Amino acid sequence: MTRALSTLLLLCLLLAGGVAHAGFRTFSERDAAVYCSADAGLDIDRVASAGWQTRFQPLPDGKLARGYGHDTCWLRLKLSDVPPRPWLELIPSYLARLSLYQRLPDGGWQRRDIGSWRPVSAMELPLIAASFSLLPHEQTVFVKVQSLALNAQPRLWSEAELAAHNNQRLLQLGLIYGYMLTMVLIALAAWLITRRAQHAKLFGYILAVACHRFATDGMARLLLFPEQPQIALLCNYVGLGAAVMLGCAYFAHLLELKRDYPRTYRLYQLQAAAGAATVLCALFWPFGLAYSIPVTLYAIIVINLLTLPVCWRLWRRNDSGDRLIALHLPTNLALNIPALLLHLGHIPYQSWIQEYGRLADLPPITLLYIGLFLRMRTLERERIEALHQASQAQADSLRQREAREEQADLLAMITHEIRTPVAIIDAASSSLRLLEEDAPAPPVLAQRQARHERIQRALQRMQELMRLAEQHGRADVSDAGLHNRPLDLLELTRRSLEQLDADAQRRFWLQSGGARMPLCGDDQLLTMLLQNLMENALKYAHPDTPIQIGVHRLADRIVWQISDYGPGIAPGQEEAIFQRFTRLAETSNRPGLGLGLHLARRIAVQHGGELGLDPHWPHGASFILHLPKAAHDAHSLA
Structure with missing residues (x-):
């Protein structure tokens, strides 16, 4: 697409640039003079009288350049070296009312009216610009100019050369508008395919620019509305205002002005308001166009200059599409400034500016389209990459879910298989009580009783573990409702130690900073947390x-810490040991499923606490637990 657009643009520029401008003769200051007045009722007899001739001023380079206004300008043209079958042409083609006055042999004046407000059928030849046939001898003629835009250049042609030049200009305009029609159709196709508002704005903007240019160059009157010239003039002014409004809307969206540059966005709103005023004046108050059009043109120059820093920031993104889009605005401004200044009357009328001004829209629009194409290609590539990453993430998530399901199934199987030996142990323990001797010695009875109680405590804990595993997601306590009640963490610690055998109890050294450590929580879950940490220390300590x-106690928290003399935790694994089913390589020869520490941390978090490693313990592993202290000790432990 980019190569096709570039090739087509180059062809248009080359062929358009080849249109010959030779063959006509311009007027010098000696041969051309002008008199402008707000009185539109002056007649030719008064203007041509000797007393009024002193009011005429030499026309610089034979060109009228007064910008927009409501004055009536009289041109006095002295014809010399008249070619055979001469024609007088006045450009540009949008001059509204022109009246040519030629002296008749009897001393009277012949008047012929022409201009963009006259139908094509009133023209001697169907030409783009206003043209009059002249008598083939030296003479002085007067031209009355009544037009909103008072910029004009008279040119003297022979009939053959004028017709040839008109045909060449039609070829040039055909190439230009064929190219612009291609741009319009591309924008229309993009909108119909995507149904996105920004493409609709681009389509409207390019269409309005094309309509304005088509009417300005006289093509609308010549080809579309030959007998309704007022409609062609309306297309000119409405197209200008609509192009400004839609262009502001589109580029404000494209450059993200509302979000990133709110001040510039407000300026664009003002420029759009000026365009809207031009449309309203064209429809309901044509007299006001002399004021609204200059305001709109000045706004285009000033506001676009103020937008250049935004384009510079867009250029610095180092993306080829963004850079071409950033180049569009300064390129458009640089190519159109001469034409804008000419229309405003700040520089003398130059036919080459008018001729090539219509080409000024083509390079910027081409840059814009190529930039948008490259940006869309980049976005599509990023979209495909994001879809690939999402697919990879989904596949990874599926694999992780399958692994969790396998681990959960394994845990369920283990829970199911434990149920039978637990029942056998429970039945055997009860049988042993029944089969004991009637009167054993007191020491033997005490030992047996102690062992039976230890077996019962172990059974109770195994049954509690199975219940949690079955009811709360197999070691996931996130949904297990907490049964909060006042507790004493020191008392829970002592009870957890009592459930260990005597040899294990002798290894623990309990230190307390007070008689009570009050908190609120679920005693079963907290007991499970403490027992997991104790058993973990017994398993890995030397x-x-x-x-x-x-x-x-530490401020409003209770700190519970267990420290052992063992191999410790390898650096970098401080968080990994708390993940579910995670076991370190150096502990793979020890029994376990990798659930204890994960379950302990989950219980701590549920109680508003934290569980982690103490990095300052130098001998092995030291787990430190922080739990919120009860608000009122006496009430909490009541």
Whole structure:
């Protein structure tokens, strides 16, 4: 697409640039003079009288350049070196009312009216610009100019050269508007395919620019409305205002002005309001066009200059599409400034500016389209990459879910298989009580009773674990409702220690900073947390080394810490050990499923606490638990 647009643009510029401008003769200051007046009722007899001739001023380079206004200008043209079958042409083609006055042999004046407000059937030849046939001899003629835009250049032609030049200009305009029609159709196709508002704005903007240019160059009157010239003039002014409004709307969206540059966005709103005023004046108050059009043109120059910093920031993104879009605005401004200044009357009328001004829209629009194409290609590539990443993430999530399901199934199977030996142990323990001797010695009875109680506590804990695994997501306590009640963490610690055998109890060294450590929580879950941490220390600490448990208060929290003398945790694994089903390589020869620490942290978080490693313990592993202290000690432990 980019190559096709570039090739087509180059062809248009080359062929359009080849249109010859030779063959006509211009007027010098000696041969051309002008008199302008607000009185539109002056007649030719008064203007041609000797007393009025002193009011005429030499016309610089034979060109009228007064911008927009409601004055009536009289041109006095002295014809010399008249070619055979001469024609007088006045450009540009949008001059509204022109009246040519030629002296008749009897001393009277012949008047012929022409201009963009006259139908094509009133023209001697169907030409783009206003043209009059002249008598083939030297003479002085007067031209009355009544037009909104008072910029004009008279040119003297021979009939053959004028017709040839008109045909060349039609070819040039055909190429230009064929190219612009291609741009319009591309924007229309983009809107119909995507149904996005920004493409609708672009379609409207390019269409309005094409309509304005088509009417300005006289093509609308010549080809579309030959007998309704007022409609062609309306297309000119309405197209200008609509192009400004839709262009502001589109570029404000494209450059994201409302979000990133609110001040510039407000200026664009003012420019759009000026365009709307031009449309309203064209429809309901044509007299006001002399004021609304200059305001609109000045706004285009000033506001577009103020937008250049935005384009510079867009250029610095280092994306080829963004850079071409950033180049569009300064390119459009640079190519159109001469034509804008000419229409405003700040520079003398130049036919080459008028001729090539219509080409000024083509390079910027081409840059815009190529930039948009490259941006869309980049966005499509990013979309495909995002879809690929999403697919990869979905596949990874599926694999992780399958792994979790397998782990959950394994845990369910283990829970199911534990149920039978637990029942056998429970039945055997009850049978042992029944089969005991009637009167054993007191020491033997005490030992047996102690062992039976230990077996019962172990059974109770295994049954509690199975219940949690079955009812709350297999070791996931996130949905297990907390049964909060006042507790004493120190008392929970002592009860958890009592459930260990005597040899294990002797290894623990309990230190407390007070008689009570009050908190609120679920005693079963907190007991499970403490037992997991104790069993973890017994499992990994070096044999016969002490295990320290400290319980103390710190501000509004209770700190529970257990420290052992073991291999510790390898650097970088401090968080990995709390993940579900995660076991470190150096502990793979120890029994376990990798659930204890994960479950302990989940219980701590549920109680508004934190569980982590103490990095300052130098001998092995030290787990530190922070839990919120009860608000009122006495009430909490009542």
